[in-house]
Amino acid sequence: MISLPAQSxxxxxxxxxxxxxAFLTFGLVxxxxxxxxxxxxxxxxxxxxxETSQPGAIxxxxxxxxxxxxxPMLHNVNDTTFVTDEGxxxxxxxxxxxxxxxxxxxxxxxxxxTRLDLGPGxxxxxxxxxxxxxxxxxxxxxxxxxxAMIHGYDYRLVRAPEYPDRHGTWVKVPMIKExxxxxxxxxxxxxxxxxxxxxxxxxxxxxxxNISPSTLMAxxxxxxxxxxxxxxxxxxxxxxxxxxQQSNRTQELFDIWExxxxxxxxxxxRRWAKDWxxxxxxxxxxxxxxxxxxxxxxxxxxxxxxxxxxxxxxxxGGVFVRHHWFHKDWPIRNLRExxxxxxVKRLHGHFHSKKQDYFIDAxxxxxxxxxxxx
Ligand SMILES: *[C@@H]1O[C@H](CO)[C@@H](O)[C@H](O)[C@H]1NC(C)=O
Ligand SMILES: *[C@@H]1O[C@H](CO)[C@@H](O)[C@H](O)[C@H]1NC(C)=O
Ligand SMILES: *[C@@H]1O[C@H](CO)[C@@H](O)[C@H](O)[C@H]1NC(C)=O
Numbered sequence: 001m002i003s004l005p006a007q008s009x010x011x012x013x014x015x016x017x018x019x020x021x022a023f024l025t026f027g028l029v030x031x032x033x034x035x036x037x038x039x040x041x042x043x044x045x046x047x048x049x050x051e052t053s054q055p056g057a058i059x060x061x062x063x064x065x066x067x068x069x070x071x072p073m074l075h076n077v078n079d080t081t082f083v084t085d086e087g088x089x090x091x092x093x094x095x096x097x098x099x100x101x102x103x104x105x106x107x108x109x110x111x112x113x114t115r116l117d118l119g120p121g122x123x124x125x126x127x128x129x130x131x132x133x134x135x136x137x138x139x140x141x142x143x144x145x146x147x148a149m150i151h152g153y154d155y156r157l158v159r160a161p162e163y164p165d166r167h168g169t170w171v172k173v174p175m176i177k178e179x180x181x182x183x184x185x186x187x188x189x190x191x192x193x194x195x196x197x198x199x200x201x202x203x204x205x206x207x208x209x210n211i212s213p214s215t216l217m218a219x220x221x222x223x224x225x226x227x228x229x230x231x232x233x234x235x236x237x238x239x240x241x242x243x244x245q246q247s248n249r250t251q252e253l254f255d256i257w258e259x260x261x262x263x264x265x266x267x268x269x270r271r272w273a274k275d276w277x278x279x280x281x282x283x284x285x286x287x288x289x290x291x292x293x294x295x296x297x298x299x300x301x302x303x304x305x306x307x308x309x310x311x312x313x314x315x316x317g318g319v320f321v322r323h324h325w326f327h328k329d330w331p332i333r334n335l336r337e338x339x340x341x342x343x344v345k346r347l348h349g350h351f352h353s354k355k356q357d358y359f360i361d362a363x364x365x366x367x368x369x370x371x372x373x374x
Pocket of ligand 1: 102
């Protein structure tokens with residue numbers, strides 16, 4: 001997990017191989033899918049692998065195709081438990097509000113940046129993009145875009161106007177506020193933050209974190225270190241992953257936050273216009289003290305929504321949302337692995353659903369194979 005140079009070259013090779021594999025797999029699955037949708041029968045005992053498409057129901061549009069590809073693997077929103085790849089068992093708290101209806105386009109996955117990058121590997125570059133020259137930022141944004149497609153959420157990448165007198169990271173605050181005028185829920189992520197389980201509906205995570213219909217926003221804790229504490233020694237919250245829910249009071253909260261560096265309400269907030277950690281320090285040092293009710297601002301455990309397993313603080317493992325502060329190109333790896341994992345599962349599942357056609361056990365026969373056809 002730690003980035004040793006030799007290992008990272010090896011990893012790079014692995015990714016290239018994986019990506020080539022993914023490409024071939026895609027062609028194969030699509031071909032096989034076309035050929036066999038009319039003959040498939042779902043496996044009763046292996047529902048995660050069951051093929052769901054009805055004959056002739058292959059969607060022609062990419063979002064439809066993507067959601068169809070992931071459909072057999074989605075975690076059920078009504079399931080109260082989830083066991084992670086590391087073996088951590090998560091239970092939705094008994095008293096938590098349950099989000100069981102798909103939020104669809106009411107939920108917006110939001111990316112924001114002020115820079116217009118048109119260089120090699122950039123998302124906004126119109127040249128055909130090769131998987132091996134995707135930049136880290138493009139990898140993160142495509143991860144978010146893919147997640148939105150899988151679950152049918154809305155997606156925007158917004159190039160925000162710069163503030164003349166503030167650090168660039170501030171723009172997420174007014175942009176989330178604006179996005180809440182058209183969407184009930186806004187999920188904002190930094191470009192170096194990724195979804196670890198593409199098949200996990202966001203509604204399930206909202207239940208896990210006990211986001212209720214009256215919650216204004218939810219935000220993840222930072223690792224507990226001296227540098228990450230506010231003036232009173234309280235650990236800061238990280239603005240790299242924010243869930244905001246539309247309401248008049250949410251608009252008010254974002255308005256107070258956005259105006260913080262004017263110094264009108266909080267005179268000491270002026271410095272956070274430019275000093276690190278900018279909007280994050282403004283929120284942690286000032287705004288949150290006016291929203292102390294935990295149902296107003298829900299704190300997402302650092303383990304679930306921030307950090308990564310390779311950082312020093314083992315309470316910040318980035319289980320559901322991982323934040324690659326120190327490895328800005330690792331979102332590319334998450335994107336590739338997420339896609340490849342789905343294809344391997346579906347190929348494997350398809351093989352099992354058609355095993356009677358593709359597998360012949362001739363082990364007990366003698367040559368020539370009498371009474372048997374390949
Ligand atoms: C979850 O439960 C609700 C209410 O019982 C039901 O309407 C919905 O279809 C279920 N969702 C899934 C994915 O099973
Ligand atoms: C990919 O990388 C190559 C070589 O670095 C470059 O010429 C090309 O423009 C890049 N493509 C994109 C879409 O960025
Ligand atoms: C929200 O604010 C608007 C405008 O001030 C007002 O018309 C509306 O009634 C408010 N909604 C609620 C639920 O308080």
